[in-house]
Amino acid sequence: MNTTSLQPVIRCQTLYKIFGITSDQLQKDSQGLIDPSYRDRQGVVTAVDNVSLDVSDGELLVVMGLSGSGKSTLVRCLSRLIEPTSGSIEIEGNDLLAMSEKELIELRRNKMGMVFQNFALLPHKTVLENIAFPLQMRGMKRAEFVERAMKMIALVGLDEKENSFPRELSGGQQQRVGIARSLAVEPDIWFLDEPFSALDPLIRKEMQDEFLRLQSMLKKTIVFITHDFDEALKLADRIAIMYHGNIEQIGRPEDIVLNPATEYVAKFTSDVPREKVLTAGSVMDERKEQEALASKSVRIDDLVETIAEYVLGQSIPVPVVDAQDQIVGVLHQARMLEILFHERAGPSGS
Template sequence: MTATQARPTGDVALRVDGLWKIFGPGAGKVLGSPDAELSRAELKERTGCVIGVRDVSFEVSPGEVFVVMGLSGSGKSTLVRMLTRLIEPTAGTVEMAGRDITAASESDLRDLRRKHVSMVFQHFGLLPHRKVVDNVAYGLEIRGENKAQRRRRAMEMVELVGLNGYDQSYPDQLSGGMQQRVGLARALAGDPELLLFDEPFSALDPLIRRDMQNEVVRLHHELRKTMVFITHDLAEALKLGDRIMILRDGEIVQVGRPDEVVGSPADDYVKEFVSDVPKSHVLTLKWVMREPTAEVSPDAPVLQSDTVVREAARAVLAHKGAVRVAEGDRIVGVVDDEDILRVVVAEER
């Protein structure tokens, strides 16, 4: 699936079109010249410039969790910082809910960062001399909200992220996971339209990291915020993302739903990425179903095609015979225990 095919239709919360970032002297002269077609290594050798992001375009729908992943140096952190112009793009446009961010004035950018977009970084950036509730309320203080209003909102966010009873603690009295919860609460306090996460959990221990991933899933279900989440961890991307964009050397390799990335990798690079993924946890029935046949009983159970194989296994294995697979009210295929076991057995090889 190409990036264009994977774009959502309808309302758009975030639109990125033809975004470039080239670092180095004379970076602006590279665009439009033959040098722009060079690989990252060739361009650096010839001009001394480095391509951070190359001609990236994508759209994010309201309420979607859009994950950008890639190895170190793939351009993902540069990309997320360009969305709010913490790093200035060399070329291209960024629009949020119809607002052209790349053409915004300094005052408009400040308003955007204070009221409409929040970022959560790997390094928490908490103020050590302020208590939890005051750290959470800091953005509201910058906005100019009165003390009573910002404290009330901060306490709501403290409760939302599960830090009840810690509002009067200082950051150095909290674990790493708890500090990141403070960062989440601070990001949510201003009720932003868009949340940007730049590898927020990569420094946490594995168990705490899993807890924080679950927290993001829970908060998304409750608040339905639009999220762009940066990670180098495929398991994290598959767990959190409605769609995943994979970058390599600043370029898009593939965009798709988790099952599309695992079931139909765009090239050997993506195929290697997903080679160790337990496919029964990601692939849906549409990837394993067969054409419907007349022999299948019209009374056979019906499962939707977007049901994950692992979740469907119990119903399929419990039924004697094939189970029907549907998209809405339309039967589109059948699946039986052999189809399920084929996926499970392949994982054990």
């Protein structure tokens, strides 16, 4: 697991959410682990099962899983929309689960924003009112919240739509409103629960790009839920893959593609076009002494997709350079062939 030396913004440990049972009915050991026998009880469903993860400042963590995997429950535990059954959650070092109702409201008013799959816009309010809603809840003055909301409208590119009602907008536009609303309070932590799943593919791509643009400006700490592996690969700094309430694997996209930890993860990665995920850095070999190198180098974070044709066209290894133009490795034609054509069937051993 990739932890930074800094204190994580979100830290959750041995988190459980079990429906159909109360926490005092459970046996816990000293590490906070729950005896798995509860699973057999009738009417009990374990949605989040012993999840521990950290999200550091400015990081974009994508939680990926199919429906029923517990990912939406997880994000609702992190925002305490659902009360976890057991475990701990710290937000910037503060115990989320110990917070009073009042503290929780304060936290949500100032630190958190959330975007929902079906937009969750208030149908009786206009675009402007929807976006201003969290600000109104804080008791902000009218002139102030109108100004702030108008800025948000401009940010998500909905100018001129401020007096429309949600029903008058397209799906993509509605989700822009949802995004603007979640950003209106300028939160540090941003939860997105399958924000683009309800949109059609073209709009989805457009919204993903838009999202990346916003994130490059805003640098929020993000937990992003999706069931779309491609989307996860495209957006994530790190990906957590959930299955039956467990996190099967957590890591950088290329780590997951190259080294799936379990069969389940491997099933996802097998169909992934690796050239779209892997970077030069993740597949390069060490440079051997006195090796002749191609004249043109590639950068360490270039996607394989973009450099494959060039590398394949070279009979000698291609140098890989880092941000300081130092050569940190080389790419061989043979390795490139292997990545593109031979390794799709199984986990690689590199």
